[in-house]
Amino acid sequence: MGQRMRPQHLLCLYLLLSCGCIRTAVVKFWEPADVDVSNMDxxxxxxxxxxxxxxxxxxxxxxxxxxxxxxxxxxxxxxxxxxxxxxxxxxxxxxxxxxxxxxxxxxxxxxxxxxxxxxxxxxxxxxxxFKPGQDTVPVEGARExxxxxxxxxxxxxxxxxxxxxxxxxxxxxxxxxxxxxxxxxxxxxxxxxxxxxxxxxxxxxxxxxxxxxxxTPHEVASQMQLAQCDMWTKGRREVKEGMLKAQSGEWDAAEQNWLAAVEKEAGNHAALFNLAVVADHRQEYDRAEKLAMQALRLQYKDCYAAGLESIRQHRQAADKANAQRDAQIAKIFDDEWH
CATH class of the missing domain: 3.40.50.10610 (ABC-type transport auxiliary lipoprotein component)
Structure with a gap:
């Protein structure tokens, strides 16, 4: 007969299944130039x-x-x-x-x-x-x-x-x-x-x-943690499938999975947080913050709080990059008119 799983092992398994954020996906956002580029066209x-x-x-x-x-x-x-x-x-x-x-x-x-x-x-x-059998040579005539x-x-x-x-x-x-x-x-x-x-x-x-x-302003990639459902939450399968798709860069398909999970249970905080990551990747920062905060209100998790902070940092960097571009465009028009 197989051995019965000990209580401490059951606890570890439960924590792994319900910890919230264990997978990541790559999102992209814009960062500004590191130097002052004003009036430089x-x-x-x-x-x-x-x-x-x-x-x-x-x-x-x-x-x-x-x-x-x-x-x-x-x-x-x-x-x-x-x-x-x-x-x-x-x-x-x-x-x-x-x-x-x-x-x-x-x-x-x-x-x-x-x-x-x-x-x-x-x-x-x-x-x-050196290690025996690796990067070594035998000495001819030696007993050992x-x-x-x-x-x-x-x-x-x-x-x-x-x-x-x-x-x-x-x-x-x-x-x-x-x-x-x-x-x-x-x-x-x-x-x-x-x-x-x-x-x-x-x-x-x-x-x-x-x-x-x-x-120059430039696009960079960053790893964002994804959330998985608690064991008892409806839509757990859809959330898991969406995570796998997001990891491979299939953001549209992942979004459909997570929307389906929310349809099954409106309070699925993992699906809501993952939808915030989708919006972050698309640089839709208003929507990303709203969804991340909604997930946090439903269930506080450290990875949700960290994700919200990352979204805000991405937004701040993008705002600075956009300001540099706007100033550049304004200079070009000003030079043409004068």
Whole structure:
């Protein structure tokens, strides 16, 4: 006969089934630029100094153009005085010489920078610590197996990019930062790893993504906890099915499941909270807050309170991003009329 489940095991099972929030889904929301971008529409990216500086600057210019927040002006179409400017202090006079012609061209901001580090190399290292049967070699003639370190090939890559966004009108530095990304993997580990050139390309892209996010409003992803029903609640099956669909990004189908659960029982707080997560993902923040608060009034759960706080944070970030866009549009119209 099977053993009877002990009371403490039953309690643990009950807590797992009724804890409220154990699954998550990815929602998206907008965040503002990290820096002051007011009155900054037409910008030009000058060629960066350092290894692959021209290529990095060109890629950054393309990403800013794709982001569609700034009007990115091609430096090659401007006056010849727009030349490669070093990011070092020695370049300050050259940059100042460019600001005058930039004003004449109607440029609001000049982006300069330096590729400080751009390298990927393989090197031999002795891997430690050792475990029997792993990263060891047998010593010929030994009576017992002797564990010795094994030389392995380690691929390491680093890309570091520094940048500065200068306000053409005032000469003020609006943004100045440095970003670094690293890569490290064993070449002979048996796993597929990128080539050296692919590593450098990936690291450069990660650096550029960071820079674009600092300079522009951007969409980001966040994990939000979903709620599951208490054992005795009607609509428990629909809530569970909706959770699985939301996890795979099927938000419309998930919403239908949770609406069906509410139809079965109007007080299904788990379904109401999950509908708040749907509204949050769609950036319908009024509805999201209303549904989350409704769920909290029916049943207080820590994950409901945390979810409501996240919704409010998402809304606050989106409001700031929208304000930056509105100011940008207003500047464009103002420039056209004057």
């Amino acid at each position: 037409r910008i030009v990216v000058l060629g960066f100094s350092g290894d692959q500086g021209e290529s990095v600057a060109s890629s950054l210019s393309g990403q800013l153009w794709e982001n569609d927040f700034y009007t990115v002006v091609n430096a090659e179409e401007l006056d010849s005085q727009f030349q490669v400017v070093s990011f070092s202090e020695d370049a300050e006079p050259a940059l100042n010489e460019i600001l005058g012609p930039a004003r004449a061209e109607g440029i609001d901001g000049v982006l300069v920078g330096d590729v400080i580090e751009y390298k990927c190399e393989d090197k031999q290292v002795r891997k430690t610590p 197996k002797v564990i010795e370190p094994r030389d392995v090939t380690l691929r390491e890559g680093t890309v570091t990019v520094a940048f500065r966004l200068v306000d053409v009108e005032s000469g003020e530095v609006r943004a100045q930062n440095q970003v670094t990304h690293n890569f490290q993997a064993l070449v002979d580990s048996g796993a597929q790893i990128p080539s050296q050139s692919e590593v450098l390309e990936q690291l450069t892209q990660q650096c550029l993504n960071d820079i674009v996010q600092m300079l």
